[in-house]
Amino acid sequence: MSLNARHLSCIRQDRLIFKNISFSLNSGEVLWIKGKNGAGKSSLLRIIAGLLKPIQGEILWQGENVKDDPDIFQNQFRYIAHQDALKPALTGTENLRFWSQYFGTDNVPAALKEFELERIADVPTGIMSAGQKKRTNLARLIACPAPLWILDEPVSSLDTHYIALFRNQLVRHVKNGGMAVLATHQDLELDFIQMLDLDAERGKS
Amino acid sequence: MSLNARHLSCIRQDRLIFKNISFSLNSGEVLWIKGKNGAGKSSLLRIIAGLLKPIQGEILWQGENVKDDPDIFQNQFRYIAHQDALKPALTGTENLRFWSQYFGTDNVPAALKEFELERIADVPTGIMSAGQKKRTNLARLIACPAPLWILDEPVSSLDTHYIALFRNQLVRHVKNGGMAVLATHQDLELDFIQMLDLDAERGKS
Amino acid sequence: MGSFFSLLKRDIQLAVRQGSAFTMTLSFFVIAVTLFPLGVGPELSILARISPGVLWVGALLACLLTLDRMFQADFEDGSLDQLMLGSMPLEIMVLAKISAHWLTSVFPLILITPILALSLNMPGEGIGAMILALLLGSPVLSLIGAIGAALTVGMRRGGVLLSLLVLPLYIPVLIFGVAAVEAAIAVLPVGPHLLLLSGLSLGALVLCPLAAAAGLRLAVD
Amino acid sequence: MGSFFSLLKRDIQLAVRQGSAFTMTLSFFVIAVTLFPLGVGPELSILARISPGVLWVGALLACLLTLDRMFQADFEDGSLDQLMLGSMPLEIMVLAKISAHWLTSVFPLILITPILALSLNMPGEGIGAMILALLLGSPVLSLIGAIGAALTVGMRRGGVLLSLLVLPLYIPVLIFGVAAVEAAIAVLPVGPHLLLLSGLSLGALVLCPLAAAAGLRLAVD
């Protein structure tokens, strides 16, 4: 599997966020997108996920332009955003079960187990602590498996124990042939990592 | 100035979160509240801010129980929560100006400068990046000065540059006779720090 | 299809759990219709005369009340982004949301209408026609509403637009709906009006999900 | 006092910027009232007969429409926590929110009422009384609404409750308001009714902020 980006540029609200970003990512690799606050990390991830249209450039999956045939990229990735995508009125299990049904996968019990959520899985997510919500959100990666993980600050508000736990999940995912695009300010000390520094890119041009 | 907590216990939704927490904090000190996700850090901070009622125990400010005379503690502290308290439709400046008027203080230009927000202060906060929002939120500490800062994960989603910058603000505040209660998973490497580990407290009893 | 039903199920579950949509429109409808006699006075003949109009307007307004949350809640908590990444076409996703809206916010109104109609002294012949007309015509309310909801989601001036966009489009339903009931009361044939309402529903069923999906694509950008 | 006006100013600014409250109620009111002739039929005598009721009910419903956001938006983004930490008493803070609600969501309705009343063929004598009655009585709507909004903020089943709690309490205003207009149309003295409305407003002004503040204290807990 491979993901390629070619000459991506992004304008939001008449401001050029970044231009001419390219990278290529293969199975077993992680791309770490670095950059200051406001550098455009989240914007780039949204472009990869197809939620935001780049002003220029293209994304290739397995060498094919995802615009030409959106089906091939459909359901091939999972996107973890700043926001939780959890319904406060539903419990953790109910939320995860919905998403796994929606994405046509089913791995909820394993997900709960991996993220040590069993004890709190039946609490409405609305009254969970910040870190508990984040873990429930991350558990979606296991509950609905997909080869590419797009991760926007996955470890914010996790404690050290769970950061390590998540890092292990990520390493295992990549070892098993998966891949990930990761934007975070905290160094997860991964091998197999490629770096893309948006600040440096901006300097280049 | 001094802040004391005596034998605080907290129950949320029939679950005992922590019990019998005491500490005392003086000018020039920082209290770092540690604990796993869900240990009750945010709950403890809300109790200190008077937003949540402890099932037992009391808070003293300058040696007086804040319940007996709420006025003495009024406006003596600033609380930074997980949530932003920013209106997406208003710009950063407008948001800060509102809060500073509301709290009867006025230091907005300085706040924008300290947190390097001048360039983006006139963007609606709704379209700011995660870090930019967080900085605008933190700028309230300068825009509306108060002796006690109550900080719930103040550096989540900040990049290293701004973490350092915030750390400097905190050090200066404390050096000038202020004090702070801080819950964070990232070590800010401060001197003058007292630790309160909720996990250890739980083990004790 | 699995996705479709899982989304439908979740939205219904949410409505039941939060009670927001479910009983909100219902109580709004009941209370709005109850308020009318208070405002207009208890004369039975006048009440009977205006009852079809009051019931239809009440249903329209009650439906409008929940429209703005149709996509807004999902947008705010990031669920909308995720919903758009599923493997089912966006139009079908929208249709699932619309179905959930109709089932939770509009259908209960229809169930309670007979009682309200009785309390407004509507003649018995009218009540049957009222129910039929609502069943056939009310899907239009959710369908057209979805366009407004999608176009205004995440928009800073959403509220205004939504009612401005949607209510004018509701007028045909209102007119034919009332006409059907009044025809029934006057013992005239009701069929043509009901046919027109069904036609509106079918047309809306085809067009509205397309338009709403296009609106959503703009919103997440 | 600075806090009071800064909060009032911000809420008005937000309403203008987002357009949500401001024009939302207004357009809802206009459209609801214009839908009526469509639903009821264009007979002038009937329209004139029901016009005070229709206008009052329209105003009530339009006001209800924006109530649930009165504290909810502040609750969701954490502003409510901060607002409760200010140095002014919570009751005054609530009063600022209520004033902002009245100014942005109710007052515009009053301005547009004469035009709508004319379009409903209300006799000239009634229109003056209608405006006066609205000016004196409508603060009750925001004031009582604040209690409902405060009690249901952050609640899982908020929506339902809000209208269930609030609308019953609105009924006295509706009854006296309509009575005032009908008295004016019948060239009877309007004074007593207007006095009653003012009495309701004053009573609500004293009691409601207390109750709403108590409700809010529960919500942030």
Added chain:
Amino acid sequence: MTTLTEFLGMGGYGAFIWPSYGISAVVLILLVAFSLRRLHRIEADLIPLEQNRKTRRQNKSTKEGAAS
């Protein structure tokens, strides 16, 4: 027989009177029944907890007794 039918007919108003009495009876009986059922359920739920507490108290006091 006629008196019974007459009685049930209530001078032509039986159709309104009997439902009034009937519905009053049904609602009030249901009210009593549901209230009692709820009370009994709660009492049943309490029994094991009360016993639990008693045994724990005993354990505690025996332990303390042993310690002293």
Added chain:
Amino acid sequence: MAIDLHKFANPARFLRITAVIFPWAAALTLLLLGIGLYFALFVSPEDYQQGNTVRIMFVHVPAAWMSMSVYSMMAISAAVGLIWKHPVADLSAKAAAPIGACFTFLALVTGSLWGQPMWGTFWVWDARLTSMLILFFLYLGYMAIWESYDDPSKAAKAAAILVLVGAINVPVIKFSVDWWNTLHQPASVATMDGPKIHSSILTPLLIMGTAYMSLFVTVFIIRVKAEILNRRLRMMRLVQLED
């Protein structure tokens, strides 16, 4: 140090007193209902205007009285609960609400069953009938609030606020017949100048009224006891968690 559970202290005295009252109240209810129904259905004469339909009065009027009294009692309990933080006060308001809602429902239903023969319609939108309907909504809202909060102490406060605000409706119902001219007839029993109806109707009416009152007391005791035990149940589950 253990958590101070004194707040949740078991209101044992209340339970003890009610345990004494309960059998008497239950017996009195049955006795009075028996006598009252006998008088209502067999002894009392037809009204010269209303014919036999007047018999509906014996179930309609007591229900209407109770619906208002129970609400007033709830308002008082709620005020006591708010001001003196007496735990039993909140619980007794909560326990009374469903009973009051049932009585209100019965007043509405029997009233409209009476309305059809008397006024020719089941329902009119006059002030008394409407304010009764509102009272019913208020009861529902009150019960819904208790359901909506997970935390009982919060729910108690929220519900108390609501019930106090809604209390203005009670005088409106009571005097609506005097303030607005309505179809419904004005008070003839509970008036300033004493009852105005004939004793052959008044006696069974008063007996039924007392029967309804003692029925209320009976059910109320059951429900308060359930609430108190339920609170103890929650507390003990909490203690279990704590260890």
